[in-house]
Amino acid sequence: MGEVVNVLVAVAVIVLVVRWASSGSKESGGTASPSAVLGFRPKNVTPEMVETVHSMFPDIPSDNIRYDLLRTGNVQQTSNKILERGFLPAPPPAYYTVYPRTAEPAAPAQPPAAGAANANSSKAKKTDNLISRYHLEGKTSITSVSTTPEEVGGKAVWEDTAEKREASLRERKARMVLAARERLLAQQAKEAGSSSS
Template identity: 55%
Template sequence: MGELVNVVVAFAVIVILFRWVTSGSESSEQRTATSALGFRPKNVTPEMVLTVSSMFPDIPVDNVRYDLLRTGSIELTTNKILERSYLDPPPQGYWTLYPRQTSGSSTSTTSRGANAQASKPKAPSLIARYSLQERINSGEEVAQEELETAGGKAVWEDSAERREQSLKERKAKMVLAARQKFLAQQAEKEKVA
């Protein structure tokens, strides 16, 4: 019985020494991160955050980074987003370690959105894309019955060129009908206001 007590005490001493030695190897930053977040954060690279953020642009970058710090895996984070369609927001302790970045950061949602808008050329309007400016200037209106059936069924044409022309005409009618509906809605809003 005495030997059993000695073995248990020796084992307890070894476990305590091992924990003391391994916790001493942790840097003060790691201890601060562990105490602030409540768990030991995994190594997360900016590429990991960028990968998940590019797949799910509607999820805030800080939520993505926080979940990656917990899981350490892009796959687990993306599965969580697919299952729940959101990620939990980071706790207050997260913001002490990772303060919100203002301009100049490519991972910040506000600056990323501003940079994307500044660098991306503005897409041409549908009117310009389908060369409908002449029809608008001539005052071509879409009849009310055409407005409701714009882009409806097409007749199968014999040649590819005629089918393409028919498709272009249907697209043009749909764009003009949508524009006319939009202008009518704007006029109603102005009457109400």
């Protein structure tokens, strides 16, 4: 009977100590600790670590990078995650209570300019086609459909100079673009013929 009383007293003392220790940390700071809010013990992350990853992957938001670095503590692991997945998950809302968003002076100015540049380049890409990009407008009337891809691209011959190699590559690209255009026009004509009958 005496052992049971000792065990109960020991459990009660442990519970009181744990409650006192956890309430003391909340009262001293006024807020919960980052590990309690985030659900894991955050690693030490420097702004240089975030900037390193952000410079490699500028399309990933800094908060997503910082949150993953808080979990891993390793730039290489975070970079590998981005390479494997193509993205980093957004931090939970609790993250912003511990690490509030900070307005970066250079970052807000860059995305709109980059967005405008992307919009302009996407418009240019939509209006620009391969025929005009490779200046093949005069060659579109020439029809010489080859049957195999090897015949279309031609056999690559190693030229003596870099200029000759570049000209050979340009000519092979032009032949492949024209052959692809001819195949597309033939396919469209076939589809138009089958839909009209």
